Amino acid sequence: SYVLTQPPSVSVAPGQTARITCGGNNIGSKSVHWYQQKPGQAPVLVVYDDSDRPSGIPERFSGSNSGNTATLTISRVEAGDEADYYCQVWDSSSDHYVFGTGTKVTVL
């Protein structure tokens, strides 16, 4: 089955840029979606279809996808961005949705 690998943790100072990677075999050929999950809450969609943002999501959140790595970038990080982030794709070979392993973003 298709595997998506994320770094377990990313630390960033307020006002700096956080980059969260999602690695998968030829992931650039797939559409990648990103979710933010704060403690005790349900996940929230922050980027879909590689780089589109749902209404209400700040422009500070952006996405890119090429080759074997997709990236979620959070610019001008704020304390409220501290959360777990998950990538997600559709694996056509198994006909299943797949989530990444998750990355905990800590704001220093």
Place this chain on the structure above:
Amino acid sequence: QVQLVQSGAEVKKPGASVKVSCKASGYTFTSYGISWVRQAPGQGLEWMGWISAYNGNTNYAQKLQGRVTMTTDTSTSTAYMELRSLRSDDTAVYYCARVMGYCSSTSCVNWFDPWGQGTLVTVSS
């Protein structure tokens, strides 16, 4: 506004079954599918399956085949997920989510938005 409201927490014994509901509002229920995702304590997200609210077609995760059934009641805009033969490792928060996306001539692209608030299912003797 679009909202998914799930049923309350459940405590079950090993071997029992649980049925979680997910009531949709704010959109045309039959125009979208519903996916179910679970999260064990301290763990990541695990996709369980998908149901079309239009025609009831389903697609279940391989590891849950034979133990899970997803259904919908279009008269009440409610989706249901039943999990049987519960084990301790089924203890998790169970989420429903609306499936959004589009299809081209060759493939479909789908994401989940919004999500329900989650239902904690605890399996313990």
